[in-house]
Amino acid sequence: MRNAWLLCQKELRSYFNSPVAYIVLTVFLLTTGFFFTSSLFLYDQATMRTLFSLVPVIFLFFVPAITMRLLAEEKRSGSIEVLVTLPTRDWEIIVGKFLAAWGLVIVAVLLTLFYVLSLSMIGDLDGGETFAGYLGLVLLGGAYAAIGTWSSSLTRNQIVAFIISMAIIAALYMVDDLLPILPMSLAPVLQFLSTSYHYENISRGVIDTRDLIYYASLIFLMLYLAHHALASRKWK
Amino acid sequence: MIQVENLTKQYGPLVAVRDVSFTVSTGEILGFLGPNGAGKTTTMKVLTCFMPPTAGRVTIDGMDVFEKSLEVRRRIGYLPEANPLYPEMNVQEYLTFIAGIRGVAKAKLGDRLDAVAAVCGLKEMMRREIGELSKGFRQRVGLAQAMIHEPDILILDEPTSGLDPNQIVEIRNLIRRLGEEKTVILSTHILPEVQATCDRVLIINRGRLVADGTPHELTTQFHGDEQIQLEVRGTTGDLLKSALATVPGIVWLEVADGKDVTARITAERGSDLREPISRCIVDQGWTILELHRERTSLEQVFRQLTSTEEGADA
Numbered sequence: 086m087r088n089a090w091l092l093c094q095k096e097l098r099s100y101f102n103s104p105v106a107y108i109v110l111t112v113f114l115l116t117t118g119f120f121f122t123s124s125l126f127l128y129d130q131a132t133m134r135t136l137f138s139l140v141p142v143i144f145l146f147f148v149p150a151i152t153m154r155l156l157a158e159e160k161r162s163g164s165i166e167v168l169v170t171l172p173t174r175d176w177e178i179i180v181g182k183f184l185a186a187w188g189l190v191i192v193a194v195l196l197t198l199f200y201v202l203s204l205s206m207i208g209d210l211d212g213g214e215t216f217a218g219y220l221g222l223v224l225l226g227g228a229y230a231a232i233g234t235w236s237s238s239l240t241r242n243q244i245v246a247f248i249i250s251m252a253i254i255a256a257l258y259m260v261d262d263l264l265p266i267l268p269m270s271l272a273p274v275l276q277f278l279s280t281s282y283h284y285e286n287i288s289r290g291v292i293d294t295r296d297l298i299y300y301a302s303l304i305f306l307m308l309y310l311a312h313h314a315l316a317s318r319k320w321k
Numbered sequence: 322m323i324q325v326e327n328l329t330k331q332y333g334p335l336v337a338v339r340d341v342s343f344t345v346s347t348g349e350i351l352g353f354l355g356p357n358g359a360g361k362t363t364t365m366k367v368l369t370c371f372m373p374p375t376a377g378r379v380t381i382d383g384m385d386v387f388e389k390s391l392e393v394r395r396r397i398g399y400l401p402e403a404n405p406l407y408p409e410m411n412v413q414e415y416l417t418f419i420a421g422i423r424g425v426a427k428a429k430l431g432d433r434l435d436a437v438a439a440v441c442g443l444k445e446m447m448r449r450e451i452g453e454l455s456k457g458f459r460q461r462v463g464l465a466q467a468m469i470h471e472p473d474i475l476i477l478d479e480p481t482s483g484l485d486p487n488q489i490v491e492i493r494n495l496i497r498r499l500g501e502e503k504t505v506i507l508s509t510h511i512l513p514e515v516q517a518t519c520d521r522v523l524i525i526n527r528g529r530l531v532a533d534g535t536p537h538e539l540t541t542q543f544h545g546d547e548q549i550q551l552e553v554r555g556t557t558g559d560l561l562k563s564a565l566a567t568v569p570g571i572v573w574l575e576v577a578d579g580k581d582v583t584a585r586i587t588a589e590r591g592s593d594l595r596e597p598i599s600r601c602i603v604d605q606g607w608t609i610l611e612l613h614r615e616r617t618s619l620e621q622v623f624r625q626l627t628s629t630e631e632g633a634d635a
């Protein structure tokens with residue numbers, strides 16, 4: 086675990102040593118800020134609800150942009166060869182990289198607390214609802230970061246990794262929108278698979294362990310698959 | 322002690338390394354010589370636990386590279402062929418990161434950084450971003466990375482590729498110095514490199530080991546006879562011929578008359594006939610203008626071994 090932490094630190098340092106982190110954070114804040122202020126004047130209500138419904142859509146681009154380089158770039162440059170011949174386990178590499186990406190997503194999410202602060206000064210903000218919304222975002226971001234980590238482990242091309250993760254994220258977010266065109270018997274399955282269904286549950290303020298377990302299993306599954314891809318070099 | 326037994330590695334249908342066996346003893350500098358595509362990198366990737374062999378067994382200090390992978394990796398320092406680094410990190414950050422995962426104790430870290438910076442000539446570069454460094458300095462960063470944890474074994478894949486002649490000499494000297502205490506395996510497709518640095522040479526061609534020995538052994542083993550070139554004043558060809566007939570060990574003799582007599586002597590493998598020949602000529606009262614032994618160079622051995630196509634080893 087110590088190695089995973091060292092790798093996570095290295096990855097975070099790489100984000101902040103290169104323009105990547107600054108660019109994605111700026112774009113993230115500009116888009117959320119734009120929608121936040123416009124909806125604020127539109128509805129004249131002290132609520133973060135518009136932001137909470139909007140961020141998942143922004144995440145569709147934002148998280149893949151953060152995760153695309155994680156393993157693809159190591160494979161392209163060949164530095165993966167140095168990494169896996171260090172005395173560290175493959176899963177530590179995967180977990181370290183995932184944590185760094187999730188960390189950056191959380192930083193972005195926390196930066197929007199600035200909006201919460203300004204709202205609470207002009208009106209009465211529902212604390213519980215806001216907290217639940219943030220918890221939902223952090224978990225959703227974690228699931229997306231794990232999806233991105235897996236996608237990045239499949240290719241040496243960052244653009245391909247970006248597209249794969251965006252496709253998976255979009256598919257999982259929208260599967261429950263297929264409900265009307267599919268047999269009713271499938272409804273519970275599709276709902277259970279859908280990230281948006283669980284996200285909305287949590288944002289509503291009902292924190293059910295089933296939703297938490299859903300996110301934990303999704304993250305676990307994605308990291309397991311990423312580990313599998315990294316270990317594939319060991320197939321004889 | 323590294324033991325490679327019947328190592329075979331296939332990439333799909335392509336057999337990159339076929340049934341290779343050798344051992345490397347502690348403190349040896351072993352050169353892995355072969356043309357591009359011979360299988361040098363593939364062998365090194367198995368030794369460094371990057372990937373398992375298709376067949377065969379590799380042990381390091383008695384530990385199988387795949388059963389005891391973590392323990393083996395701790396003892397090895399590896400410089401991959403492409404020397405991949407993280408361009409956005411500075412040298413110090415990078416070496417600190419590697420040292421961290423290598424388990425170098427915090428208390429020792431400063432000393433180790435100073436030591437590798439000194440040995441690799443990186444003192445002025447520690448705060449520079451790796452992406453800004455010249456190829457030569459990047460190569461030194463790669464070497465520093467491989468030795469930060471004082472490994473017993475260094476595996477260096479083409480450590481001097483892409484460097485200019487001065488840098489090559491520096492890196493070779495560095496490897497020589499490292500080899501005084503450590504086991505070093507380096508690969509190269511450049512012949513003078515092994516002659517300049519290695520105690521022992523393995524020549525590999527098309528995935529097969531074709532020769533194993535010291536540079537000296539290989540040159541005597543693979544080209545039999547020695548040639549001696551001679552130029553003598555004060556005699557004739559026939560006189561020289563009959564005089565030399567008394568020297569044992571001469572296999573073949575060609576003389577050419579001229580103002581001075583020249584002779585080309587082929588002697589038995591491994592013999593050194595310079596002394597008896599010169600004594601014989603001096604005893605006759607003639608003058609030696611030139612006496613020169615031509616030995617097969619490692620280069621000739623290398624060409625001979627690696628240009629033989631399938632026919633030779635089938």
Ligand SMILES: Nc1ncnc2c1ncn2[C@@H]1O[C@H](COP(=O)(O)OP(=O)(O)O)[C@@H](O)[C@H]1O
Nearest residue numbers: 332335337355356357358359360361362363364
């Ligand atoms: N990852 C790979 N996939 C398929 N073939 C490979 C791979 N790596 C190397 N090869 C092939 O294996 C053979 C040996 O390559 P390599 O070990 O890199 O040789 P060398 O290092 O001696 O130049 C070559 O024919 C090369 O094309």
Ligand SMILES: [Mg+2]
Nearest residue numbers: 361362363402
């Ligand atoms: Mg090679």
